[in-house]
Amino acid sequence: MEKKRRSKKQRQKRKIVLVVLAVIFALILAVVAFIWSKFSKMDKIEMKNIKVNELPQETEEAMQGYTTIALFGLDNRSNGNFESGNSDTIIVVSINGDTGEIKMASVYRDTYLDIDEDKFRKANAAYSSGGPEQAVNMLNKNLDLTISDYVAVDFNAVVDAVNLLGGIELEITSEEVGYMNDYIDGVSEVTGKKSKHVSAGKQMCDGVQATAYARIRYTTGWDYKRTERQRTVITKMFEKAKETDLLTLNSMLDEILPEVSTSLSATEILGLATDMTKYHMGENTGFPFDKESTSLGKLGSVVVPVDLENNVIQLHEFLYTNESYTPSQTVKKLSETVHSNTGY
Structure with a gap:
């Protein structure tokens, strides 16, 4: 009788274990499906013939x-x-x-x-x-x-990313204002996103304005200064993203990924994303x-x-x-x- 009771308990335990495993498996499938639904939206250009020099x-x-x-x-x-x-x-x-x-x-x-x-x-x-x-x-x-x-973006991706982050703060000089406002008009025309002209000083800039700022090249420093502005915009976006809640980041993924091209796999991107807090x-x-x-x-x-x-x-x-x-x-x-x- 005792053996039968133990046998019955063992069968119940196995059933519980199987149910738990099934739930875990279902959750894993759901996560994988979620991730795939995100990253499958990206433009993928296969890198078939990458070359490197013979290095020491x-x-x-x-x-x-x-x-x-x-x-x-x-x-x-x-x-x-x-x-x-x-x-x-x-x-x-x-x-x-x-x-x-x-x-x-x-x-x-x-x-x-x-x-x-x-x-x-x-x-x-x-x-x-x-x-x-x-x-x-x-x-x-x-x-x-x-x-x-690689990762490649165009005007649309930057504009939408900055907008979804709620804008970034930039210091606009009096030398930059005129050129930036001209570029604001151009970026708005290309992307179909409306924006306003800016004035000199520190201010919160939307996506069109930030993209226009990154395009300025005719001030002192010419193209060298423009690349500095580009790195400034990227840094500001990164800092803002680290402070952003998961819901907003999820919305950003839905909006931005179709506007990005990369050779990175979903696994590689997730691997990088898991270390986001230490970056x-x-x-x-x-x-x-x-x-x-x-x-x-x-x-x-x-x-x-x-x-x-x-x-x-x-x-x-x-x-x-x-x-x-x-x-x-x-x-x-x-x-x-x-x-x-x-x-x-």
Whole structure:
């Protein structure tokens, strides 16, 4: 009799365990379905042929523990088209897996680099010629990087993201006001989003205004200053997002993901998202560090790294705190060609 009671209890326990397992499995499926419904909305461009230079072992080891992603901002006047267009924003983002520090290095769009096989042009032409894959390969080849993933956005994505965050605070100078208001009109026309003109001073800016601010290039500092403004907008958005509640972030995902193109998988994005609380913005800079401007025939005005090899050494020290980095033979040869073609 005792054995029968124990047998009955054991069967009941098994049933309870099976029910619990079934509930857990159902919850997992629900979470997976939820996540997939979000990330399936993104534009995905497959990266089939990523190339990297032959790097010294010490360089590869120094880059381990970091996630490096290329961020492209497209100025193609056709929202949602991510397969072509000039990438007027080119930012290399490094994320320290241990500390959570995020660093950004803008590659000036007019930087004279090899965008393909011995095809020296302005850096932003790489995306226009071959989409994100060629743009990533251009960065890897000229800068001794090992990037395999990118994120690309256009005007719409930035405008909507800033609006959903409730705006970001920016300090507008009297020199910037006139140009910014002109760009506000242009961004409104492209995106169909209305906004107002601004005046000088610190103020809360909506998505159109923030995007217009990031586009200003005719003030003191020219395009160099514009990349600084772009990094400022990204930093302000990041800081605001960290303070935002989950409901708002969920709404942002629904709104923004269809306006983003990336090679990152849902798993990779979730892996990055799980560490969101420890991420913090570190320093940001522009590349090349040492540069000259010159005019090269049909290319017009270009930014010349002086010299490329030395600039890449500085970049690796900045992104990866690698003070013993040695440039690859590829970068050394490219540096010589840039000098030969430009005189710098």
